[in-house]
Amino acid sequence: xxxxPRMLSRLGLNGSFGLAMTELxxxxxxxxxxxxxxxxxxxxxxxxxxFPDRMFNVGIAEQNLIGTAAGxxxxxxIAYATTYASFAAMRDLDQVSVNMAYMQLNVKLVGLxxxxxxxxxxxxxxxxxxxxxxxxxxxxxxxxxADGMETYKATLxxxxxxxxxxxxxxxxxxxxxxxxxxFDYHVGKANVIMDGSDLAIIATGSMVAIGLEAAERLxxxxxxxxxxxxxxxxxxxxxxxxxxxxxxxxxxxxxHGVVGGLGSTICQFYNELGISTHLxxxxxxxxxxxxxxxxxxxxxxxxxxxxxxDRIKKFI
Amino acid sequence: MPNEEKxxxxxxxxxxxxxxxxxxxxxxGIEAWDSVGHMSLIAELEDxxxxxxxxxxxxxxxxxxxxxxxxxxxxxxKF
Numbered sequence: 200x201x202x203x204p205r206m207l208s209r210l211g212l213n214g215s216f217g218l219a220m221t222e223l224x225x226x227x228x229x230x231x232x233x234x235x236x237x238x239x240x241x242x243x244x245x246x247x248x249x250f251p252d253r254m255f256n257v258g259i260a261e262q263n264l265i266g267t268a269a270g271x272x273x274x275x276x277i278a279y280a281t282t283y284a285s286f287a288a289m290r291d292l293d294q295v296s297v298n299m300a301y302m303q304l305n306v307k308l309v310g311l312x313x314x315x316x317x318x319x320x321x322x323x324x325x326x327x328x329x330x331x332x333x334x335x336x337x338x339x340x341x342x343x344x345a346d347g348m349e350t351y352k353a354t355l356x357x358x359x360x361x362x363x364x365x366x367x368x369x370x371x372x373x374x375x376x377x378x379x380x381x382f383d384y385h386v387g388k389a390n391v392i393m394d395g396s397d398l399a400i401i402a403t404g405s406m407v408a409i410g411l412e413a414a415e416r417l418x419x420x421x422x423x424x425x426x427x428x429x430x431x432x433x434x435x436x437x438x439x440x441x442x443x444x445x446x447x448x449x450x451x452x453x454x455h456g457v458v459g460g461l462g463s464t465i466c467q468f469y470n471e472l473g474i475s476t477h478l479x480x481x482x483x484x485x486x487x488x489x490x491x492x493x494x495x496x497x498x499x500x501x502x503x504x505x506x507x508x509d510r511i512k513k514f515i
Numbered sequence: 516m517p518n519e520e521k522x523x524x525x526x527x528x529x530x531x532x533x534x535x536x537x538x539x540x541x542x543x544g545i546e547a548w549d550s551v552g553h554m555s556l557i558a559e560l561e562d563x564x565x566x567x568x569x570x571x572x573x574x575x576x577x578x579x580x581x582x583x584x585x586x587x588x589x590x591x592x593k594f
Contacts, residue, residue, distance in 0.1 A: 205558040206557075209554040209557055217551070242551070
């Protein structure tokens with residue numbers, strides 16, 4: 200299917216995921232999709248219409264979601280399971296730990312609306328801890344795409360991974376476009392989307408577009424940033440992180456808590472290798488917030504390009 | 516290309532239909548014009564006319580005829 204980045208942007212990451220799913224049965228005859236009552240919200244309405252015998256709605260029962268998907272996967276099938284990221288990482292955590300991490304069953308868990316995009320639903324649906332939680336479990340590949348097109352590719356790539364996957368979807372409909380044209384996507388291989396030598400921005404998910412915007416503003420002020428799309432959190436592209444460290448200043452940006460996310464992981468990695476670099480982790484402080492619209496919350500926590508550019512200028 | 520032709524071509528590209536049926540089309544009137552197809556149409560219209568549509572207009576655009584009205588009234592597209 201020829202991908203139209205503007206259409207995928209309009210659909211948002213959920214819709215891009217749902218569209219990609221319609222391609223999978225032709226590639227893998229043993230695909231099944233499970234959802235905790237979020238079929239249409241997951242962008243799966245077309246999949247459900249075209250492949251009704253592969254679509255399973257377990258209702259608002261996230262532990263059942265993983266258990267049922269795991270049972271399906273234990274028969275030699277590939278199971279995708281969708282729910283809100285907050286529930287994916289917390290409500291069904293024991294099942295994720297046992298059925299996915301420990302048993303390494305072929306379940307691809309899709310965490311919808313990670314970060315603040317369901318901010319109006321408040322603390323129960325906001326999710327800035329999922330990476331911290333899932334990263335603490337062994338054996339789960341963790342993907343965090345930047346835009347609609349990358350989500351499409353990540354969804355297809357997940358099916359080719361033999362084992363459990365967590366696919367983290369951030370942002371909302373009308374998501375900014377990072378990739379205007381088709382590009383090579385490889386799990387575990389970060390993409391350098393802007394070159395520069397003054398500092399390196401390593402961003403993931405929705406913050407890749409924001410990081411790019413900040414870099415473009417800084418470029419106008421004579422600060423040249425390398426911008427890296429770290430679309431795979433595990434396995435981390437260690438070579439890309441090492442190369443970034445050589446610049447001497449690294450800024451990580453994520454729509455996730457500063458505890459246990461991308462920034463923490465990179466910090467730990469540099470420590471383990473004894474790499475000395477100035478590191479600034481931009482993310483969400485460890486706190487709960489009141490319900491608010493998505494853009495308001497991004498603004499509140501400085502996850503917009505102007506705030507990030509200002510912080511980077513102070514950092515250097 | 517005249518605007519009317521660009522408009523029809525957007526529907527043809529989004530839904531894979533013949534241009535002759537385009538003026539009769541309504542949202543969910545054909546299989547291809549579901550919610551996903553709708554976003555495909557919006558993307559085609561935005562590319563064709565170099566515009567960014569507002570959310571309300573995206574929601575309101577539910578037929579060929581309505582779309583023409585929205586584009587001409589809100590985006591200055593002359594048909």
